Amino acid sequence: MIRLFIAIVALVWAQASLAETLRMAVTTSFHNSGLSEVLLPAIEADTGLEVQLLVVGTGQAIRLGEAGDVDAILVHSRAAEDAFVEAGFGTHRREIMYNDFVVIGPEVDPAGVGSADGIADAMGKIAGAQAFFVSRGDDSGTHKKELSLWRAAGLDPEGLGAWYKSVGAGMGAALNTAAGLGAHIMSDRASWLNFGRKDGLAVLFEGDPALFNQYAYLPVNPAKHPHVRHDLALQLEAWLVSDAARTLIDGYRIGGEQLFTFNATQ
Numbered sequence: 075m076i077r078l079f080i081a082i083v084a085l086v087w088a089q090a091s092l093a094e095t096l097r098m099a100v101t102t103s104f105h106n107s108g109l110s111e112v113l114l115p116a117i118e119a120d121t122g123l124e125v126q127l128l129v130v131g132t133g134q135a136i137r138l139g140e141a142g143d144v145d146a147i148l149v150h151s152r153a154a155e156d157a158f159v160e161a162g163f164g165t166h167r168r169e170i171m172y173n174d175f176v177v178i179g180p181e182v183d184p185a186g187v188g189s190a191d192g193i194a195d196a197m198g199k200i201a202g203a204q205a206f207f208v209s210r211g212d213d214s215g216t217h218k219k220e221l222s223l224w225r226a227a228g229l230d231p232e233g234l235g236a237w238y239k240s241v242g243a244g245m246g247a248a249l250n251t252a253a254g255l256g257a258h259i260m261s262d263r264a265s266w267l268n269f270g271r272k273d274g275l276a277v278l279f280e281g282d283p284a285l286f287n288q289y290a291y292l293p294v295n296p297a298k299h300p301h302v303r304h305d306l307a308l309q310l311e312a313w314l315v316s317d318a319a320r321t322l323i324d325g326y327r328i329g330g331e332q333l334f335t336f337n338a339t340q
Contacts, residue, residue: 096306097144099128099135101215102244104148104289107264107333109326116322121313123306131214131244139163139292142299146307150262150289151215164292165304170314171323171334172288175219176266177279178249179205179258187258193282197227204237206257210248211240215287220260223284262287264333289334315340 104110105127114125128138132149139147140163148170149155158164177196179187185203190196200207201224209231210217224231231238241251245265252259253273261269266277291314293307313319315338323336 094122094303094306095124095126096146096303096310097126097128098146098148098310099130099138099144100148101132101135101150101289102129102246103150103214103216103262103265105129106244106246106268107262107326108268108328109264109323109334112322112326113319116318117310117313120318121309123310123313125310129244131210131212131217133213133218136163139294142294142302144294145303146291146293146310148289148291149215150287151218152288152290154215154218155290155292158292163295163298165295166293168291168311168315168338170289170291170319170338171336172286173263173334174280174287175216175260175285176263176277177258178252178261178266178275179278180256181274181276183278185258187278190279193223193279193284194227196279196282197223197229200258201227201229201234204235206252206255207234207238208248208252208255208257208259209238209240210245211242212244214244216245216260216262219287223260226284267328267331267333288337314338 110127118124128144132151132154135147135149136154136158138144155167159167177187185199185205187196187199190199209220221231241248248259249261249269253271253275291311293304294302296302296304320336323334326333
């Protein structure tokens, strides 16, 4: 019996040792969507690759990549991604999927956001009404996009007043804060759909082309950090642009609504 037990333990250990591990920094919006729970088991089943996620904002994900603390990053801020590659920290940038941002707020819409002509007008209406607005405030891709939208509306995010609440938190926590305050917030659609606590909040504005939200995969450059598992990063990339990934990404739905659209090219 003891010999059988030892043999079983040895077999399990041998199988576990076959799995190789890749560390990837991903955005909180990607993780909060629930998609990672669908993709990671499929990745391991198809490739034998165990992906360990570090769930942070885009800014922190990029800093982890710059420091060589991860093998790859999956983020959504084009300017920051281009700078990452141009500085030599990433070997390249590969688009994987997209969704969009939406403006969430109280269903009664006291600021009239739903009648806005465009996203700049929507942001202007919130500011004009001095209606509570929760900002991620965490240097994430969502935060960067939100700041750019205030500026596009001719407003300075640094001087918006006490109604503007910067919380320094991920998407899920920021949505919880907005629900508690009855405030407006900008969210990626996937996180919003996966958010269980609605508390009188609803999508007030959507559909402006400026709200397009592209996610991209960037392997960390082994020329900067020789210890990174670039071979595994390329193996994961090959899976992320495969038909298997397309099926899972396009097929992921909550309440019948598709959260992401696959747009990687082979």
